[in-house]
Structures are given as C-alpha cells and as structure tokens.
Amino acid sequence: MDIDAYRRKRLKELVDKESDGNVAAFARLHNQDAARLRQVLNPNYRGGKGFREGVARRLEADLKLPPLYFDLGIEQVIDSKHASLHDNSMISAPKGGLTEELLTARRDNLTEDSPQTFGKHQNVEVAPIGQRKIPVISYVQAGMMTEVVDPFELGDGLETITTHLDLSDGAFGLRIKGESMLPEFREGDVIIIDPAEHPLPGDFVVAKNGDEEATFKKYRPRGTNDRGEMVFELVPLNDDFPTLNSERDHMSIIGVMVEHRKYRRR
Structure with a gap:
C-alpha cells in the first residue's frame, strides 16, 4: 500500500467513525468542501496520487488532528529513539516516501528526552534536511x-x-x-x-x-x-x-x- 492509499484509508476510517461513512455529513461537521473530500478519497483521482504531502498536512490542520495523523502506522516503524511517544506508540515511515527526518518531526507529546530536542524547557528542535x-x-x-x-x-x-x-x-x-x-x-x-x-x-x-x-x-x-x-x-x-x-x-x-x-x- 502506497502512502496516498494509506492516507485515504485513514481518512475513510475517520469519516466512518464520525459520520457513518457519510462524506457530506462529515464535511458539514468540519466545515469542509464535500466535493474536495470525495476527490481526495477517490483512488482514481490524479492517478491515485491525490493525497499528497501538502493535502495531508492542510487537512490535518483543518480537522484539528495531530500532525502526521494520516501517516501514522504505515509499513515500518522508525527506531524508537527517534519517534517514541508518551503512550509508546510509534510513527512509522513509508518506504520510498517521506524522509525519516520529516516523520520524526516533533510534536507536543514527544518524550522530553528525545535526542531530536534540545532539553526539557527549550522550544527548538532539529529541522528536517531537504532532499x-x-x-x-x-x-x-x-x-x-x-x-x-x-x-x-x-x-x-x-x-x-x-x-x-x-x-x-x-x-x-x-x-x-x-x-x-x-x-x-x-x-x-x-x-x-x-x-x-x-x-x-x-x-x-x-x-x-x-x-x-x-x-x-x-x-x-x-x-x-x-x-x-x-x-x-x-x-x-x-x-x-x-x-x-x-x-x-x-x-x-x-x-x-x-x-x-x-x-x-x-
């Protein structure tokens, strides 16, 4: 399963959970464009590549989801020293897709001793390197x-x-x-x-x-x-x-x- 298909699966699960699979109702609930959501969920839209990085990150923000929500759990798990969360769940990386640096981007609930951060009370972190x-x-x-x-x-x-x-x-x-x-x-x-x-x-x-x-x-x-x-x-x-x-x-x-x-x- 590629990253776009996995993101569609995650979004569909969310629509099923919150609106019994009704895209229009889900769109109204979150003040979104139903036609646009249907496009994103359509596996044939843009040759199956309609759920790219920018779409996923903006939709997460619009739906008030945690960063990288649509990417959580795909294929392989990143080494725990880079992506250990308080609940011991993992951020996993798509093969040949997003770089490990992107998927280990910190969020508020990362462990304080993560090597990617600069200490308990600091507000800076290692930025991903462009590839x-x-x-x-x-x-x-x-x-x-x-x-x-x-x-x-x-x-x-x-x-x-x-x-x-x-x-x-x-x-x-x-x-x-x-x-x-x-x-x-x-x-x-x-x-x-x-x-x-x-x-x-x-x-x-x-x-x-x-x-x-x-x-x-x-x-x-x-x-x-x-x-x-x-x-x-x-x-x-x-x-x-x-x-x-x-x-x-x-x-x-x-x-x-x-x-x-x-x-x-x-």
Missing part, C-alpha cells in the same frame, strides 16, 4: 505554465532550493515581488508552489491572466457560474491593492503554495 531539489523560476516563466506543461528542469530556474516535502514533479519556487501580500509575504521571500495541489478556501495560490502574467494571492471561491465553472477571487493581503476576479480578469490557477520561507532583514 529534493526544485527550480526557482521567474514570474514570466510561471505565467507560461499550463496544466499539461512539462515540469521545469533544474537548469531552467534562476536558482535551485531543496525541500523535504513530498511534491509533484512540476513543483517550483518563486521569489516574492512587490508589496501586495504584505505584511505576511515580503519581497525576497521564497514560496514553493505545487501545481498538482487543488486549492482550498484560504490557500495561497499562483495564478495567471490571459496575458500570461503570473500573480500570487489568497484564494477565495465564490461558487459556480451558469456554465458550471468555479468562480473565484484572488485577494491581496495589502488593502491598497485590488481584488482580482476569475471571470472579470480571466484568471486561472497555476498551483498552490505548500511552503513559505522568510528571511531575516535588518
């Missing part, structure tokens, strides 16, 4: 992307960065420009975008208009139009900039932000 290289591309390159475009090669980017996230082949980085997303996103910050992720309300996305110009904004769905197409707004965090509308401004989503890297500025 996957992805290109950081320009906004012009991002604006040229379509759903069927070949992934950018590392040499096509302005630079490369590494990440420990389990992302699709088309993932790329962008360096923030301008002030429309202040104060959360400052010029020079780096964001990692995965085109394989489906945007949920409140997600941050990269989108493009009919002139192949890319922009980074907050995603806010507004329902469907007469043609059954999703209408959405792209909202800046800085009120001095206008909100974009997918119908009026002919916008389409390129990908969803899965990581934000801030840099200290003096």
